[in-house]
Amino acid sequence: MTGLDARLVVERDSFRLDLHLRVPAGGVLALLGPNGAGKTTALAALAGAVPLGSEGRVVLDGRVLDDAGTGVHVDLARRSVGWVFQDPLLFPHLTVAQNAAFGLRAGGVPRREAARQAGEWLDRFGIAALADARPRAISGGQAQRAALARALAPQPHLLLLDEPLAALDVEVREEIRRDLRDRLRQHPGCTVLVTHDAADAVRLADEIVILESGRAVQRGSAESLRGAPATPYVAAMFPPA
Amino acid sequence: MRRGLLPAVLGAAVLLGGCAAAPASEPETTTSVRVFAAASLTDVFGRIAGEFEDAHPGVEVELNFGGSSGLSAQLVEGAPADVFAAASEDTMAIVADAGLLAAPPVVFARNRLEIAVPPGNPAGVTGLADLARPELTVALCDAGVPCGAAAAEVFDALGVAAAADTLEQDVKAVLTKVRLGEVDAGLVYRTDVLAAGDEVEGIPFPEAEAAVTAYPIAVVADAATPESAEAFVRWVIDDSGALLEEAGFAAP
């Protein structure tokens, strides 16, 4: 397990994203930046959902997922890349437990075993009691917990989190953030978190990359950013204590 | 169809539209006779109406064709008509029983069944008995419509059961299937065979005598133009023999 090594090059009209990301196995990297900086594009590129420009390359745990030079491209379904959005996007026709078991079943885990593991994941996110509920019957916070359990259950080599807490109430957000941190600490794969909330980055990530206009303007721990902000945006997000 | 109802209406519209440009070019009084006639009379009544109009300036014939049963139902329900010509005496009787005829109907023509086969007669049909061969694809009229009732009678006369593959809603549908070569044989009227020209071949058979169809015609009771209607009926009975014979009808 060597983690993620990605050079993301995406050119679209006047916008150009050029970003080098390295995340060690088990590490959590936060991409923080203002709207339009290219955070979501970077996630989509890691998922293989947008084509990479020249020199673009994604290597995950030693496996080449994308290489613009050689034309290698691995489909999202075969990348072992989990993806959680701001909306939970639980499959409405399945119960919470069936949602959590979906990735395991798709990966060929037998029904009974998938159900058992899915139950454990629901338990880890504190929603075991909702296993048989339908998505429309549960709250937004509960649904996002289920979505996180669903994404983690197949143990993806890379987990992409796109503003996973942004749609939640403040108190709920804090609770889930705490649970998510515990889970990510035990997750053997790497995680890339996109957020515009410095608190998410500080609490969840080992390393923070500040993205502005498609480029990384600064990277490091929260302390190092606070100590020497490279741009006004960084200074605003990490004000001196 | 020389003059169906719709073309007549459209024609009237064109005439009205043309009035401003060419006023009073037509005779000032025009009577029209509305004729309800069986679908099998479509071609020949078009010609008869043309000759009638030539001989009677100022009288216009509006023809409305349809299945006899459907037309009689429309008459009973109050459809406006001056003359009714049916392909069945039973159907005419329904209208007569409803008290809707001005005078007793007169039979003006007869028609008989013929076997219609596609050109070249691929299945080698020679007589009615061939239509009982199960390996042939055969179309007949449904027993509920006059041509189907007639078909049943001729098979009874021969003493065999027909091996039909489809029982169609009217004789034209049977003819269409013969034309397209989808069936090896169909039972239609002699007039239909003649009207279809080279597209089908007709095979007369003796049993057809058992079910000769009579075509009665009558003036409708509350005709709007009784004199013209009566004149048309007389014309059909007395002066249309040549046209009817040419179309394949037999004299009454």
Add this chain to the structure above:
Amino acid sequence: MPRREAARLPAALWPLAGIAVLLLVLPLVALLIRVPWRDAAALLTAGESLEALTLSLGTALAATGASLLLGVPLAAVLAGSDGWAAPVRRLLRAAVTVPLVLPPVVAGIALLLLLGRQGVIGAPLAALTGVTVPFTTPAVVIAQTFVSMPFLVLAVEGALRGADPRYAVVAASLGASRWHAFRRVTLPLVAPGLLSGAVLCFTRALGEFGATITFAGSFPGVTRTLPIAAYLGLQASPESAIVLALLLLVVSVVVLVSLRDKWLRVGS
């Protein structure tokens, strides 16, 4: 809210809307008035009526099944065709919508010209295998599928276009193959559209007349469906035609109402 909307309608619309309702309802009322109720039971249980009903239900179900099997993939292709060259896209769309506006009798003739004994495909088929399609029960199903499948395709395509594409992305991110994602996620998401499309398709197939009688003919127990039996009945005995028409009406209404209440509202 709906009440306020209604109050804001121009007064002139009310009488016209009323006439529209009468136009739609009165013929059915007339049909009900003329039903010979005393003989209805006997006419309905007569062999021919039951035979026609059974045949109609069977063929309409088969046509709905065929439409689902073939029409759902076509709907998926249509829903994803926005990136195609415009002429190809328009041709494909025309292929789906033309049967909707084609007079059914013309559809029947076209099917004969294709699959009849002398047809483009029918002739070689008959020569090679001895199989002829017209005048058989499968011909009824083919005719019904031709005229009713477009209803299903358009309903499902609309539902697919309305579905959030991110669900399929999430499914892929969980390792689901395209087929697995389509079957387990996309299809269930559009289930309400699928169902209403299937119901439309079934009722259209059940009422099919022109294409069937032209292409498949009319033989009791083989190709004479309920609408054909009703039409022929009109020539011979109007009472039986009225009863058959009533039967057709009842079956269609029961299907529509039961499914609407149970399923169709869930998705809308």
